[in-house]
Amino acid sequence: MTLPPGLPSSGQNQVCKLEKSLYGLKQASRQWFAKLSHFLIKHNYNKAIGDHSLFTKYSSSNSITVILMYVDDIILTGNNTHEISNLKTLLDNTFKIKDLGTLKFFLGFEIARNKTGISMNQRKYALEILSDIGLLGCKPSNTPMTYGTHLFQDSSAPFHDPPSYRRLVGRLIYLTNTRPDLCFAVQQLAQFMANPTITHHNVALKVLRYIKGTPVIGLHFSNTSIVQLKAYSDSDWAACPDTRRSITGFCIYLGTSLISWKSKKQKTISRSSCEAEYRAMAITTCELTWLTYLLEDLQYNFSLPAIMFCDNQSAIYIANNPVFHEEPST
Structure with a gap:
């Protein structure tokens, strides 16, 4: 760091004491998150277990207020308009925020609402x-x-x-x-x-x-979907010519709304298509578990269990019967 223009220097071997974090430093985002988190927790907001940038607040009248943060960009939603207005006032008095109104554009995402849901x-x-x-x-x-x-x-x-x-x-x-x-x-x-x-x-x-x-292809979240997670898992086998590793692919729906997906090369080489499919199912299960924790933080009540679909009968049999767990390597 160098002294700003106009600041007199009385000699060498001096340091500057920072009264607040400077924008652009690697530590700036962490210090900002720590300060904002402390502010929200002080006002009875709870940090979500599944996502530390998500904060929620509930009341006895079944009202909920949710805050999602990305550095200094914040999404605020809920069904308690009084609590939302009160929180915006507190944030403005503490941090001087700018209210952009109804969510329409956020970090490159364009959001639109209609009678059927959110696109x-x-x-x-x-x-x-x-x-x-x-x-x-x-x-x-x-x-x-x-x-x-x-x-x-x-x-x-x-x-x-x-x-x-x-x-x-x-x-x-x-x-x-x-x-x-x-x-x-x-x-x-x-x-x-x-x-x-x-x-x-x-x-x-x-x-x-x-x-x-296809510039306008995107996602649609229906407002009439049932609260049930459904996952579809698949994998190829040794398709990479360089490493001979397989590629896992999965997509997870909440009702009829697609909420999570991935296509990623597996970390190890599978010695059979059954083993590759079983590894894909394991990765999908981890994602389902995380989504379950996240939805529980939002107080979603699951009346139906999560379902996973796979097209490999051998992998399904191994998943259903732990006795066969050694089978993929034989």
Whole structure:
């Protein structure tokens, strides 16, 4: 750090005592979170076990107030308008906040409401990616990747600008927050951030051409869904030509609303398709457990158990009968 212009210095070996955290330092976000958390807990808000950035407050009249934080951006909701107004006043008196009204845009997410529920997409963010790359006028593609494509560290020429490839894939990763249809393709591209080739860059351009034709695809959360978690788990087997590892894929619904999904390479090599499917089921179970804790923090009353679907009979038998747990390795 250097002294700001105009501040006199009487000599060397002096330090500055910070009265508050400076914006931009690595410690700034942690200090801000600690201060805001202390403020909310002081006013009887409870930190959620499943997500430490989520705070809830309940009253005896079945009212609930929920706060979700991302650094200094806050979403506030609930069914107690008096408590919401009181909290906004307290936050403004303590931190000087700006009330942006009804939630319509948040961190690149566009939110819209209607009689059937809430819709969310990243249309503006997707169009910004296309504009920055110069593909706003490109011909759309029907699919993000050619069917059956599995990328590997091929022998094609290295891409001439690796930093731009990394920036593009990083932005695509953020786009998958509302685009589960891009998860597998982006997962494939993200494996080659260190040494991308021309082939990898061409596949990334095909993903962008698919986004050009589907910029408004997003999520819809129905207001009539039943409170039941349903998970669908799947896996390929040794499909990666470089590592021979399998890829896990799952999606989880709350009623009819998709709330969680993932496409990720497994950490170890599976010696059979049954073992790969069983590992995928284990990863999906961990996600179901976390979502259960999160919904319990929001006081969701589960009347029906969570259900998992898998298309591998051997993995299902092993999951149902612990005696067969050694079977995948034989």
